[in-house]
Amino acid sequence: MVNEVLFWIVAFLTVIPSLALLFAKRPVHIAMSIVTVMVGLAAAYVGLGAPFLGVVQIVVYTGAVMMMFLFVLMLVGVDQREDLKETIKGQKWIGFAGSIGLAILLIAVIGKVTMEPRITGVEGNPEEIALQLFSEYVLVMEVLGFLLITAAVGxxxxxxxxxxxxxRTQVELAEARVLAGANPVNKPMPGVYARHNALDVPALDPEGNVIEDSVSRVLEIRHQTQDGAEFRAHLENPEQKGGDDK
Amino acid sequence: MQSLIWLAIAIPLASAAFLLLAGKRADAWGHWVGVAASSVAFLVGAGALLEMLGESGDHPGMTLTLWEFIPGGDLNVDVGLLVDPLSITFVMLITFVGTLIHFYSVAYMEHDVARRRFFAYLNLFIAAMLLLVLADSFLLLFFGWEGVGLASYLLIGFWNQKNEYATAANKAFVVNRIGDIGLIVAMGMMFAAFGAVDFETVFAQAPEASTATLTAIGLALLLAACGKSAQFPLQSWLGDAMAGPTPVSALIHAATMVTAGVYLIVRSAPIFNGAPDAQLVVAVVGAITLLLGAFIGMAKDDIKKALAASTMSQIGYMMLAAGLGPIGYAFAIFHLVTHGFFKAGMFLGAGSVMHAMNDGVDMRRYGALRGVMTITWVTFGLGWLAILGVPPFSGYWSKDKIIEAAFVGDGWQPWVLGGAALVGAGLTAFYMSRLFFMTFHGKARWNDEVHPHESPLLMTVPMMILAVGSAFLGLFLASGDRFAHFLEPVTGHAEHHDPVIPIPLIIGLTLALVILGAVIAWLKYGRADVPEEAPAGSLATITARNDFFQDSVNRAVFQRPGQHLTRTLVYGDAAIIDGAVNKQARGWARLGEGSRKFQNGQVRSYALTMLVGVVVIALVIVMGA
Amino acid sequence: MNYVILAAILFSIGSAAVLLRRNAIVAFMGVELMLNAANLALVAFSRMFGELDGQIMAFFVMVVAAAEVVVGLAIIIALFRARQTISLDEPAELKG
Structure with missing residues (x-):
């Protein structure tokens, strides 16, 4: 049966990635796992006869909400790894026990209920939902509009x-810099003129010495700069062939 | 004039307020304002008396309702004045003696910087005392009662720059408050029993009330009377009250205020008539006090304290008479009036002597003043004869009747009470003669700095007037039982009873004892030399000299246990009540400390708690379903 | 019915994530997972009863969740600005 198969696919597609919430260390990995869960859930909605919700799920959750999560993650520092070692005494075990207890309790209750499935073949097509939304639930829609605006303003x-x-205006900034004794003229651009003008190569002064300031400090910290020695050697010994001199 | 009697209260009160507020510019003439206020009060009272004497009928006098005082639901008290023979008697005594003493004080206090204040207090006293005797309800009487207490306190402590005088004032105040509790309790019981505190309603309902109620009210009233009248066991303050200026001692602590207790008992006659036990207690208290006062008087060397003891003793006579019931009421008041005259006269005489002796009060430093102070000697002598009860002077007519009345009755009472009164008469004769001889006779024992001289006329004239009263007032009032008939509408008609021993025998015995006492006093203190320092004396003398160790007894019986009690209570309060509260508080604090741990500030712990709660609640619901 | 059980499991996982992860963003994702689990249950019930109301309710939940995410993430950013960290254990001023 198609539905059975679909259910198991969905089940694996949601439960396994959602476990990343508990065990993964990098927040980005977790976010991507949740995206997978959302997609799985969207598939489930379609399978349950709610194509409209399936689409909305993809658009809202996968497209908007989770992307916003990722955006915030980048903003606050993607490198914030989390140590999974628990700091609050007993929190881990009681938390696990509580969650598992909740799951067992819910499953037990659901298992006890016997319901007459009344599959009437109602398809949640967008038209019918739209009719309901804008007739019976129109007030709720308007209130939700308020809520969204409020949330945005919030x-x-x-x-x-x-x-x-x-x-401070640019003039003031410039004056302040001059007062502080900075060099009023531009810093030299990186790169060796006519030979190598990549950003990671420091400029050379007329005597052939490296000008440290000409390279971005970020690259220096990342150790991604070249010291320009090979080009100097090439200058001193024109016979030797340069690396990129093709 | 009866309807204008309120002026007698209002004018001295206004004068007192004026004098207190007027400030220094009234210093020069303020005392004459006080004298005038007192005199006007006397004239108003005299007018009312004349009007009353002109009235016929069973109930002369009137009730004057001024305004509604406390319009309560069940308790309505009006400010009303009751003018009847009893109150008018007191009005006359207070205003007449008071006015004389005002005049006397003008001279006596001449060199005192605070003379204006003194007269303000005196006027305040006159107003309060008149309110006390004119009130038509116990509540209004209580106002006067407290007013005279206040005036007494202020005047005893008039020279409060001396620490011991201030202490004496405090002592009088505190002891009086103990008595006041009695009056408050009595009013409470009256309100509970009769639903009112005005005389008319209470006395009208008193005969129907149970004996137990009346006895309880009577005993509470007696406590009040004991406090105000310095009766046993609340007598300790009177001796110390002599710290006040002598005119104050004469007016307040001899003639008027201290007799307020007797007034209260006589005024409450309908209550006591229904409570024989309370009456007996009154009589016994009177008998004890009259002997106690007499014994103290025999040992005192301070002239004012000796007179104070005598006052105590004489008021004991009055209480004894008041406790005898209708046969005694009239004589109690009669003795009160004559006593007011002769004792005030003697106090003024003592003041005159002190004036002459540079304010020395030790009688052992007096002696042979007869020659230099003839007027004082004569006036004091008349008072002396009166208090001794020598016929035909005033004291004889009143005191002898009390002794006779004390012998009326059945069983042991006439013998005990009468015996006490009889012995008291002899003791009185001894200690008053001792005082008189030590002061005026014998050898001069004063030292060289003292130059005795007769007092100015402003002082001697009031003394003379009082001396005339001491001599003849008794005879005038007693002839034809004039005074007793006058008071009859209030005190009730007394059936004539025969004493257990014949009247002539009583009179004879009394006179014999009086003469005996006087002769012994003459032998010991008149003819023989009086040592300038008090001899060690026997145990009895020491006891009496120390006021029967009343202060020590009070200290041992009331103060010490009181202190221990309060200390125990403080300890108990701290240990048990505070302890319980503190322990409980500490328990709560500990509970708070404990529960604080749940508030660990960790968001995730809170979330966990929520989850666990959800699980538990869901579990309960599922299990219950 | 199976979908409801799946929703229960997802919900439990989400709640465990909220309880156990210190990273505020991760915990927040746990909250989102719980909301989605609820949505799944709603849609499943809607299917069972043949009514559209469940779907509409799930739609509303999504809208509310979107609003909640906006505010929640704004709070996380504000928190990060103030403390340079997004650990949930850090703000413990309410400690008693």
């Missing part, structure tokens, strides 16, 4: 950082 308020000092 998010704006929560993430807004009020400016405490007046904004």
């Amino acid at each position: 998010a704006l308020v929560l993430t807004h950082v009020p400016r405490l000092t007046p904004r």
